[in-house]
Amino acid sequence: MAVMSSPERPSPLRFLWKPLEALMQAVLNTVEIPMRWAQRMLGQQKIAWVFLLPNLLIFGLFTYLPIGVNFLYATTGGTNLWPGDRPFLGMDNFEVLLDCENYLDPATCRRDLFWVAVYNSAQFVVLQVGFMVTFALITALILNRKIIGRGFWRSVFFYPVLLSPVVVALIWKWILQREGVLNAALVGLGADPVNWLLSPDWAFFWVVFVNIWFQMGFYTLILLAGLQAIPPDVYEAAEMDGTKPVRVFTRITLPLLMPTMIVVLVLALIRAVQAFDEIFVLTGGGPGSATMFIVQYIYETGFASQIQQFGIAAAASLLLAVVLFILTMLQLRATRRQMNG
Secondary structure (H helix, E strand, O other): OOOOOOOOOOOOOHHHHHHHHHHEEEEHHHHHHHHHHHHHHHHHOOHHHHHHHHHHHHHHHHHHHHEEEEHHOOOEOOOOOOOHHHHEEHHHHHHHHOOEEEOOHHHOOOOOHHHHHHHHHHHHHHHHHHHHHHHHHHHHHHHOOOOOOHHHHHHHHHHHHHOHHHHHHHHHHHHHHOOOHHHHHHHHHHOOOOOOOOOOOHHHHHHHHHHHHHHHHHHHHHHHHHOOOOOHHHHHHHHHHOHHHHHHHHHHHHHHHHHHHHHHHHHHHHHHHHOOOHHHHHHHOOOOOOHHHHHHHOOOHHHHHHOOOOOOOOOHHHHHHHHHHHHHHHHHHHHHHHOOO
């Protein structure tokens, strides 16, 4: 006995399709009118600016306008927020920041805390970038070899990069506090607990260590890509000639990897100069001013202190911008040289 199938019920969207199609066509026809007019007025080549204009307006509003306001505050004084209430000082804020009897001794500077932050930043940049690039290169060389679980180890080293800087700082603060995991392990071994974040030397060490741990995976990945871009024929020829591994590294690997190394170095320098959030959460710039860096000084001076000195903070940020501009130009030059050669 044949089973009769019930007729298919029409979808309710089927009845709405034609009205929606007509509405969409009306919208497109409406938009087409000003677009055709703009094309006749501007020409075929300049019509692209019509599509770029909204992005340019947003970019200018949130990028160029703040830069202009920053210049305005850097050349004015007082504690008032509104620019109309601030007296014009010219370059006085820059002179205050740069007024020192001996630039090697922050205590002789008019703004001694600014120069403490500058020297802390310089020391941090040298140590953090130097050790991080070295460790990233060694790690990339190891991960480029045929080892067991190579994909797993690559993901392990890259995993910290995926974390938020604040999350990283909170994790390590939980580990390093007096009642934290590290001191619990020391007590379990019979040693006394250490105030890791209350000693200036230890606090600075851990700031450098945490930043290396947090960022090294990103630069390892870049160096690993550079190593894999080296033609394997070069290594095969060196192996046939009986070249020692050390000589292969110094004469083949390192020279061919140097363009990538320069890019990594400049990127790491830019990131280190701007270090703030993870350090601020981890140590708060302390103990004292042992881990206060230039970005935190700008934040403290302009926003966190009881007397908000917007002009001094803006001037300090412009001095920092000059340093970042120089480093960015070095990066662009290194990248251009790598692409050309």
